[in-house]
Amino acid sequence: DAGVTQSPTHLIKTRGQQVTLRCSPKSGHDTVSWYQQALGQGPQFIFQYYEEEERQRGNFPDRFSGHQFPNYSSELNVNALLLGDSALYLCASSKDGKNIQYFGAGTRLSVL
Amino acid sequence: GNSVTQMEGPVTLSEEAFLTINCTYTATGYPSLFWYVQYPGEGLQLLLKATKADDKGSNKGFEATYRKETTSFHLEKGSVQVSDSAVYFCALRNQGGKLIFGQGTELSVKP
Numbered sequence: 136d137a138g139v140t141q142s143p144t145h146l147i148k149t150r151g152q153q154v155t156l157r158c159s160p161k162s163g164h165d166t167v168s169w170y171q172q173a174l175g176q177g178p179q180f181i182f183q184y185y186e187e188e189e190r191q192r193g194n195f196p197d198r199f200s201g202h203q204f205p206n207y208s209s210e211l212n213v214n215a216l217l218l219g220d221s222a223l224y225l226c227a228s229s230k231d232g233k234n235i236q237y238f239g240a241g242t243r244l245s246v247l
Numbered sequence: 248g249n250s251v252t253q254m255e256g257p258v259t260l261s262e263e264a265f266l267t268i269n270c271t272y273t274a275t276g277y278p279s280l281f282w283y284v285q286y287p288g289e290g291l292q293l294l295l296k297a298t299k300a301d302d303k304g305s306n307k308g309f310e311a312t313y314r315k316e317t318t319s320f321h322l323e324k325g326s327v328q329v330s331d332s333a334v335y336f337c338a339l340r341n342q343g344g345k346l347i348f349g350q351g352t353e354l355s356v357k358p
Contacts (some may be wrong), residue, residue, distance in 0.1 A: 139290075166344070168344070168345070168346070170346070174349070175350075175351075176289070176350055177251075177336055177338075177348030177349050177350045177351050178336075178346070178348050179348075180345045180347070181342060183343075183345065186275060190343070190344075191343045191344065191345050193345070206347075225290055225291065227291075227346070229344070231344075232343075233340075233344045235293060235296065236340075236344075236346060237293070238283075238290040238291040238292070239290050240289055240290040241289075241290045
């Protein structure tokens with residue numbers, strides 16, 4: 136049984152560009168949450184998707200947007216990249232969003 | 248608002264020493280509490296959880312008890328190993344399912 140998978144593993148972009156990160160949830164899970172983890176910090180909640188709708192959102196600007204597909208996989212899009220967007224982006228999946236969240240290995244984004 | 252505060256690291260111990268990592272929280276209602284562990288270059292792995300007051304979560308020799316009166320969820324292990332070296336995160340989950348993490352505590356265990 137595959138766990139949560141994220142792609143790509145690493146990504147390098149320049150300021151002003153746009154990026155799309157992808158996440159496939161654990162089998163049987165229907166909820167995907169995204170977190171940003173800056174170096175040396177704890178993860179910060181970006182948003183959560185359930186039934187293809189954004190259910191909760193953290194304190195992130197509109198440059199951060201997402202999508203969930205009918206197969207429950209999800210994308211995180213970030214527009215107009217800033218140097219401060221450099222971080223590890225973690226995806227977590229769960230059943231109904233209120234059970235244990237299982238994390239992927241993350242996508243390391245570097246903005247130059 | 249909801250928040251989690253952990254003791255600052257890094258924590259350096261010798262193998263077989265006793266470990267305590269302090270965690271306190273501020274929350275409305277009755278959140279579930281978690282400890283996650285992150286090994287170098289990896290994502291987060293759930294270590295243990297507790298869903299109500301006085302619950303004790305345990306796994307791989309680690310334990311933590313949900314103390315509502317002191318709003319704490321301290322992580323303990325009686326005898327650490329070199330393989331326990333990692334960053335440990337305390338977290339709470341609000342009613343909507345959002346996880347709120349502490350800043351993490353780096354543990355280094357020397358042989």
